[in-house]
Amino acid sequence: GESVGLHLPTLSVQEGDNSIINCAYSNSASDYFIWYKQESGKGPQFIIDIRSNMDKRQGQRVTVLLNKTVKHLSLQIAATQPGDSAVYFCAENTGTASKLTFGTGTRLQVTL
Amino acid sequence: EAEVAQSPRYKITEKSQAVAFWCDPISGHATLYWYRQILGQGPELLVQFQDESVVDDSQLPKDRFSAERLKGVDSTLKIQPAELGDSAMYLCATRTGGSTSYNEQFFGPGTRLTVL
Numbered sequence: 175g176e177s178v179g180l181h182l183p184t185l186s187v188q189e190g191d192n193s194i195i196n197c198a199y200s201n202s203a204s205d206y207f208i209w210y211k212q213e214s215g216k217g218p219q220f221i222i223d224i225r226s227n228m229d230k231r232q233g234q235r236v237t238v239l240l241n242k243t244v245k246h247l248s249l250q251i252a253a254t255q256p257g258d259s260a261v262y263f264c265a266e267n268t269g270t271a272s273k274l275t276f277g278t279g280t281r282l283q284v285t286l
Numbered sequence: 287e288a289e290v291a292q293s294p295r296y297k298i299t300e301k302s303q304a305v306a307f308w309c310d311p312i313s314g315h316a317t318l319y320w321y322r323q324i325l326g327q328g329p330e331l332l333v334q335f336q337d338e339s340v341v342d343d344s345q346l347p348k349d350r351f352s353a354e355r356l357k358g359v360d361s362t363l364k365i366q367p368a369e370l371g372d373s374a375m376y377l378c379a380t381r382t383g384g385s386t387s388y389n390e391q392f393f394g395p396g397t398r399l400t401v402l
Contacts, residue, residue, distance in 0.1 A: 206388045217290075217377050217393030218329065225388055263328050267388075272317065272381070273342060274391065276328030 186283045193251040195280045197264035200245060206267035208274065209238060209249045213260045221249070221262075251282075259284045288312040290394035292378050298400045304366035307397045309378030311359065317341075319391060320353055320363045321377040329377055335361065368401045375399075 187193045199207070205226040210218035224231045224238045224247075231238050237250040247264050261281050265274040291310040299305050311318050316337050321329035332351065334342040337358035346353065350369070355361040365372055375398050379391040 208390055210393075215395075215398075217379075217396050220390040220392065223388070223390055265328070272383075273331060273334060276330070278327050 183278070184281045184283065186285060187254045188285050189254060189256060191254055193249075193254045193258070193282060195249045195251075195262050195264075195282065197247040197249075197277055198245060199247060199264070199266050201266060201268050201275075202242075202245060204266040204268045207238070207240060207247050208265045208267075209236075209247075210263045210265060210276075211258075211260045212263065212279070218263060254282075254284050256284045256286070258282060290378055290380050290392055292376075292394035292397055294397055295395060296398045296400075298402065299368050300402050301370055302367040304364065305368050305399060306365075307363045307376050307378075307399075309361045309363070309380075309394060311361070311378070311380035312392055315380035315382050315392070316358070317381045317383070317391075318355060318361050319379040319381075320361070321379065323375040323377055323396070325374070332363070365399075368399075370401050373399055373401045 208223040209221040211221050212218045222233045222236050222238050224240050229240050235252045239248045251258055261279040263276050263279045265276045267274055293308050297305055318335040320332045322332055323329040331345055333346045333353045335355045338355050351365055353363045375396045377396045378394045381389055381391045383389055
């Protein structure tokens with residue numbers, strides 16, 4: 175079936191460096207994508223979203239890039255901080271029922 | 287800041303027992319979702335409500351799971367009987383708008399279920 179996946183299960187980054195977390199999706203009909211951050215023992219927290227009619231969107235220290243040609247999504251975090259340590263999930267919305275399909279997640283570890 | 291509330295936060299039960307989880311959405315959020323998240327994996331949708339109506343329960347194991355949202359506000363997810371494989375985090379999420387609007391889901395803190 176259709177699925178969302180991540181290339182790297184664990185990413186280790188030094189504090190202050192930029193982080194890039196990647197996600198591949200397989201459903202070309204997906205029209206909305208979200209990145210969530212999940213800290214241990216907590217529910218996912220919204221970071222940023224992007225619609226399929228865009229290829230880039232920026233937030234505070236975060237940028238999401240969407241490449242529909244290769245069905246690839248990335249999350250860039252500038253000047254990574256210890257508080258950014260968490261598991262990051264991409265999720266895609268397909269169809270009209272606003273149903274999200276989540277990938278398996280990437281753990282971001284920020285080293286000092 | 288308004289949040290999705292869930293209770294209990296932790297639940298330990300023996301297999302074959304019944305368990306129930308409760309979710310109180312952010313005020314005004316018409317759409318409510320229950321997810322199951324196995325450790326190390328992404329959340330998987332169990333059931334979706336629009337107000338009091340079920341929109342999608344195709345992934346809900348209906349032989350043992352049930353969900354209701356009688357007044358279109360808070361919701362309860364029940365498992366009876368619980369099995370060892372049900373051990374997971376159960377997450378509730380809510381959002382504003384109808385099925386065709388583009389906006390994020392807000393998640394509660396989850397209920398961590400352990401079945402012994």
